[in-house]
Amino acid sequence: MSRNETLFSRAQAVIPGGVNSPVRAFGSVGGFPRFIARAEGARMWDADGAAYIDYVGSWGPAIAGHAHPAIVEAVREAALKGLSFGAPTEVEVEIAEQLCAHLPSLDMVRLVSSGTEATMSAIRLARGYTGRDTIIKFEGCYHGHADCLLVKAGSGLLTFGNPSSGGVPDDFAKHTLVLDYNNPEQLEETFRAKGDSIAAVIVEPFAGNMNLIRPSDRFLHLLRQLCTAHGAVLIFDEVMTGFRVGPRGVQGLVGITPDLTTLGKVIGGGMPVGAFGGRRDIMEKIAPLGSVYQAGTLSGSPVAVAAGLASLKLIQAPGFYEGLEARTVQLVEGLQVAAKRHGVTFCAQSFGGMFGLYFAETLPQSFADVMASDRNRFNQFFHAMLDAGHYFAPSAFEAGFVSAAHTEADIAATVAAADRVFAGMAG
Numbered sequence: 343m344s345r346n347e348t349l350f351s352r353a354q355a356v357i358p359g360g361v362n363s364p365v366r367a368f369g370s371v372g373g374f375p376r377f378i379a380r381a382e383g384a385r386m387w388d389a390d391g392a393a394y395i396d397y398v399g400s401w402g403p404a405i406a407g408h409a410h411p412a413i414v415e416a417v418r419e420a421a422l423k424g425l426s427f428g429a430p431t432e433v434e435v436e437i438a439e440q441l442c443a444h445l446p447s448l449d450m451v452r453l454v455s456s457g458t459e460a461t462m463s464a465i466r467l468a469r470g471y472t473g474r475d476t477i478i479k480f481e482g483c484y485h486g487h488a489d490c491l492l493v494k495a496g497s498g499l500l501t502f503g504n505p506s507s508g509g510v511p512d513d514f515a516k517h518t519l520v521l522d523y524n525n526p527e528q529l530e531e532t533f534r535a536k537g538d539s540i541a542a543v544i545v546e547p548f549a550g551n552m553n554l555i556r557p558s559d560r561f562l563h564l565l566r567q568l569c570t571a572h573g574a575v576l577i578f579d580e581v582m583t584g585f586r587v588g589p590r591g592v593q594g595l596v597g598i599t600p601d602l603t604t605l606g607k608v609i610g611g612g613m614p615v616g617a618f619g620g621r622r623d624i625m626e627k628i629a630p631l632g633s634v635y636q637a638g639t640l641s642g643s644p645v646a647v648a649a650g651l652a653s654l655k656l657i658q659a660p661g662f663y664e665g666l667e668a669r670t671v672q673l674v675e676g677l678q679v680a681a682k683r684h685g686v687t688f689c690a691q692s693f694g695g696m697f698g699l700y701f702a703e704t705l706p707q708s709f710a711d712v713m714a715s716d717r718n719r720f721n722q723f724f725h726a727m728l729d730a731g732h733y734f735a736p737s738a739f740e741a742g743f744v745s746a747a748h749t750e751a752d753i754a755a756t757v758a759a760a761d762r763v764f765a766g767m768a769g
């Protein structure tokens with residue numbers, strides 16, 4: 343038995359499913375997860391010493407590559423000064439100022455420790471601000487694991503085929519309306535019928551938890567118009583896309599100003615940091631200014647924030663996003679050319695350093711499209727690439743990530759391996 347398998351078997355005895363987050367378990371692709379011993383730059387090594395070019399990047403945070411020396415040094419320096427104080431620090435002010443400067447929609451921001459905390463708090467705030475209960479989310483979008491958001495959700499829930507979680511009382515979910523992603527007509531109809539009772543609409547403006555979907559501009563602009571017209575709070579969940587598709591997130595790309603934005607991943611540089619922020623009049627409803635409570639012993643942890651600040655500094659280097667985008671385009675174009683050469687039905691797309699791979703004729707526009715893709719082919723591809731030393735997300739429903747540490751040669755090696763894999767899948 344390999345060390346990975348031995349660890350998995352030990353883990354299964356003491357950790358449910360052997361993992362601390364379900365999508366890590368290889369449950370839908372089969373086989374056993376790789377236990378990562380260390381990672382550096384674009385590469386990871388597992389417990390058996392096998393090396394992989396990594397396209398998960400800790401699910402997004404590792405935008406500068408693993409163990410970037412500047413981030414590691416920032417963490418070391420911060421740790422030497424004390425791990426956490428339960429009192430405010432200067433670095434929290436610095437990161438808040440930076441987030442507000444980068445994203446013009448943020449007048450104020452509050453730091454938390456995860457994307458889940460960010461979305462959960464943003465929903466509570468929107469409800470407190472509007473005095474309404476109903477929220478709208480979209481099928482296949484995933485906003486972390488707060489009760490009211492675990493309804494027809496993507497990511498690990500979709501991977502395991504249980505899009506709505508057990509343990510969520512109907513009473514908790516009854517205020518969540520679930521609509522089709524990228525369906526403007528249904529959205530209009532819903533607002534016509536119930537607009538004045540809707541507290542918030544939460545949306546992944548590019549959906550990255552059901553593969554990767556870019557909705558129509560009409561859909562996103564309509565969301566803005568309808569929320570404004572009905573006094574509902576528009577929440578862009580940019581935990582995944584923030585600082586990943588570009589320096590101003592999806593909101594910068596599409597030119598839409600949400601009322602609230604949730605962030606995570608890149609802003610923590612690999613440490614647990616999340617944030618939610620937006621319009622001053624809404625944010626001022628949070629305690630201690632207002633009545634909406636939100637708190638956290640480790641919120642704004644100085645060590646985690648130090649990693650986040652170092653990450654934000656790295657992405658501001660001239661040409662950072664151009665390089666990241668060029669490598670990601672090289673990957674998706676290379677994979678598409680290779681698949682076509684071997685007659686494998688496949689397509690892919692990317693935004694900034696984020697990509698989606700898709701075993702179907704055309705790019706997905708909706709949740710139904712995603713469900714219609716060939717998951718058996720994805721699993722075949724995934725395992726053959728893993729065996730060849732290329733680590734993609736172990737689920738057909740997750741987006742992939744390229745880092746600034748991936749070189750042209752790394753991507754070329756992955757494309758060459760995929761060419762061989764597609765050759766084996768032909769016919």
Ligand SMILES: N[C@H](C=O)CCC(=O)O
Pocket residue numbers: 363364365366401484497498550551582740
């Ligand atoms: N899609 C998720 C992150 O955005 C996957 C990470 C996890 O659930 O562990």
